[in-house]
Amino acid sequence: MAAVSHRRAVDDPTWAKVLIVGVVMAFLALVLILPLAAVFVEALRKGLGPALDAVNNPDALAAVKLTLITAAIAVPFNAVFGLCAAWAIAKYEFRGKALLITLIDLPFSVSPVVAGLIYVLIFGLQGWFGEYLVDNDIKVIFAVPGIVLATVFVTFPFVARELIPLMQEQGTSEEEAAVSMGASGLYTFWRVTAPNVRWGLMYGVLLCNARAMGEFGAVSVVSGHIRGLTNTMPLHVEILYNEYDFVGAFAVAALLCLLAVVTLVLKTALEVGAPGMRGRGGH
């Protein structure tokens, strides 16, 4: 060994470290923190009073309610079906498995606007089931069911995506052990499978929820933007903004941001609380 170097290859000089960290920080501040701060600053531009008024107004409250209802339906639905899909993919061998995995990713790869349009095509007046729905007086498009459907579509992958690798890694031997000792399928699920994936499931549910409350594109297409009836929070923000009610728009936006912050805090708490979550190794 001729040249003994005490410095490892990755041990860059201090100035480089400072520069790189600095650049990343500046970038984050510019792209993430600044807009977030701007939302709150704009909301409070005329003081707390007008901001609270903007939120505490019937249309805004209706939007909040609709957003919460949508999430309350879409999230449990996707949690259950995401769990089923992940279970099927991770624990069974069957034909068309690769296709199923691709399908699960579809909502991520398709533009949300297209997702919305699909539902208009299916359930809209001119759509496949349009006549049937009109005859039976069922409203899907420009009504709550359409919004829920679009949200379910867009947020489907979160839970499944989170659980598939986790379940695949855990294999089936614990389940087989349980079944060989006389446990029923349901008992095995609740006592063996579910506890093993609970952190991943919660994490997926959180992400799913964040997106469900924040979804704009797909919901915008199917909503119809009827104030107090089919406006979710993101749509309401847009309407207020287009009407030059900046304080109102930013006040509702700030509320959305708060929901996001709560989600992030919960997520961090989960990561700290669940050993191995980040590495997915876990035990």
Added chain:
Amino acid sequence: MTITIRSVEKKFGRYPALNKVDLEIADGELLALLGPSGSGKTTLLRTIAGLEFPDAGQVLFDGEDVTFASAAARRVGFVFQQYALFKHMTVAKNIAFGLDVRKGKDKPSKVEIARRVEDLLKLVELDGLGKRYPSQLSGGQRQRVALSRALAVQPSVLLLDEPFGALDATVRKSLRRELRRVHDATGVTTIFVTHDQEEALELADRVAILNKGEIEQIGTPDQVHDQPETAFVCGFVGEANCFEGQVSGGRFSAGPLGLPASGVREGSATAYVRPHDFVLDDGGFEVRVDRAHVQGALTTVNATAADGRHIEISASRAEATRFQGTVKIAARKAHVYAA
């Protein structure tokens, strides 16, 4: 519980994992399924357990057909290769699982379950560790938990898949004795899978040797070691020098080595000679000693014959000094198989 396996076949896709396997395991027996990786040991064990179902053939428990009965209905105790302990349950909960799932009058009382768990922990020498989680145990301790969990349901048959595969050599040795002791204490019919011939020969009453989904030989450790019925068994069980040669006129010859081979078909053949079956003999053939290495009570000699082939000889420690330079050796016993 007597277990009978009748021409069981199992294919994965087009690949036959088990090919007409016949096997009979006597009540209270400790049987080893020995074979190289991919030979179908796990598949056969899982078929006996009811975790896998055969494409053809039958599995009988005490004469009763259980070919398509579930694992639970067969009351098997199964120890998985990686133990498959429930990570989020304590050791005691793991062991109690098979009793906790029972319903109605089959379910023992809480007190009874606790007592049974205590007994089992004692049996595998883990008393006091019931409150730990599997992640807080060593590999050997986990293995013992898996064993006692399988025993908790008082299984009719205990099945273990490479039970010592993931452990280091010392723990392995002590756990082998442990399994033998537990088997003798409970008397439960036991089948364990291993690819380690030493383990199989040391531990089992009988050994079944699997190769490419077929059983090559079933017999006591002595039988499979001393009277191997096929070339595969001879090469796989115990150490052996392998010689490719020809049989003609009732004699096998390969280079300088000549052996009696009565009853073997004329033509090309393979001979196996155990290292300890080579002895110093003035009437034998010459080999050059490359290295004589004393280890414990034995001397292991690496030698080269006149035609360049390598030969391994095992002798007693006292003989070490006699293996020097060029010596003459002969095979006092050999196994010759027609190719």
